Amino acid sequence: MQPSNETDPSDPRQECLALGHVIDRIGDKWTVMVVGHLSTNSLRFNALMRAIPGISHRMLTLTLRGLQRDGLVKRTVFPTVPPRVDYELTKLGQSLTEPLSILAGWASREKPSIESAQREYDAENAA
Amino acid sequence: MQPSNETDPSDPRQECLALGHVIDRIGDKWTVMVVGHLSTNSLRFNALMRAIPGISHRMLTLTLRGLQRDGLVKRTVFPTVPPRVDYELTKLGQSLTEPLSILAGWASREKPSIESAQREYDAENAA
DNA sequence: CAGAATCCATCAAGATACTG
DNA sequence: CAGTATCTTGATGGATTCTG
Numbered sequence: 123m124q125p126s127n128e129t130d131p132s133d134p135r136q137e138c139l140a141l142g143h144v145i146d147r148i149g150d151k152w153t154v155m156v157v158g159h160l161s162t163n164s165l166r167f168n169a170l171m172r173a174i175p176g177i178s179h180r181m182l183t184l185t186l187r188g189l190q191r192d193g194l195v196k197r198t199v200f201p202t203v204p205p206r207v208d209y210e211l212t213k214l215g216q217s218l219t220e221p222l223s224i225l226a227g228w229a230s231r232e233k234p235s236i237e238s239a240q241r242e243y244d245a246e247n248a249a
Numbered sequence: 250m251q252p253s254n255e256t257d258p259s260d261p262r263q264e265c266l267a268l269g270h271v272i273d274r275i276g277d278k279w280t281v282m283v284v285g286h287l288s289t290n291s292l293r294f295n296a297l298m299r300a301i302p303g304i305s306h307r308m309l310t311l312t313l314r315g316l317q318r319d320g321l322v323k324r325t326v327f328p329t330v331p332p333r334v335d336y337e338l339t340k341l342g343q344s345l346t347e348p349l350s351i352l353a354g355w356a357s358r359e360k361p362s363i364e365s366a367q368r369e370y371d372a373e374n375a376a
Numbered sequence: 377c378a379g380a381a382t383c384c385a386t387c388a389a390g391a392t393a394c395t396g
Numbered sequence: 397c398a399g400t401a402t403c404t405t406g407a408t409g410g411a412t413t414c415t416g
Contacts, residue, residue: 138285144356149276158265193366204397229271239320
């Protein structure tokens with residue numbers, strides 16, 4: 123039924139182009155980890171730092187700012203001394219946790235297969 | 250039953266750390282797009298080039314090699330003249346399309362919300 | 377056609393030091 | 397505690413050229 127229109131939004135390929143765009147935002151390591159850790163409860167800045175091994179001060183800041191900008195994370199400042207800042211997922215952020223956990227499930231399920239494929243590939247390519 | 254072991258694999262936080270690792274491989278724009286386009290049928294190199302706007306020759310090569318190494322894509326060479334190479338998802342690769350399409354669904358559903366949040370954030374931060 | 381190889385600009389990210 | 401600012405480097409990715 124579709125005429126010769128190349129930009130059919132119901133085309134799964136178009137959808138995957140849209141995904142590519144969003145993946146660029148939320149698809150990096152740190153973003154995924156932050157969302158994962160905030161999915162259960164709100165956390166303070168340093169608590170996130172401790173929870174996510176290897177993340178630098180700077181990257182956590184930038185990641186949180188990005189998530190905040192996308193409306194996925196809410197930042198709450200308590201005017202105490204010393205200052206305290208809580209980060210929690212917004213409703214929109216919560217809605218992301220399900221797709222991500224599905225992906226996480228796939229990742230942990232298929233991790234062995236992937237790693238064995240890598241070893242095989244590397245072995246073939248080593249000689 | 251778990252002792253004071255901090256690396257409990259059933260902990261959702263541990264799972265999200267595993268995700269972070271895998272996301273680093275499959276979570277980039279081009280990889281997602283390639284998998285998306287291969288989800289319906291196998292494609293040749295240049296067909297993928299044309300299907301994915303903006304991808305460079307080099308990035309397509311590297312992306313495909315990575316997917317191949319992970320065992321997600323199978324490369325088939327036809328010894329014809331001119332040479333012809335088909336790329337198709339393996340079974341493992343097929344199994345990834347469902348989680349990805351769920352994520353893609355979320356992305357296209359929530360895209361308006363995200364963009365409006367961004368506009369709001371930028372407006373607040375512009376002044 | 378399907379790649380490999382080289383060159384190069386840019387940018388992302390870590391380390392470090394400073395502030396309210 | 398929760399950031400911001402600056403610096404420096406190393407990886408990334410694009411353009412281009414060459415080959416079987």
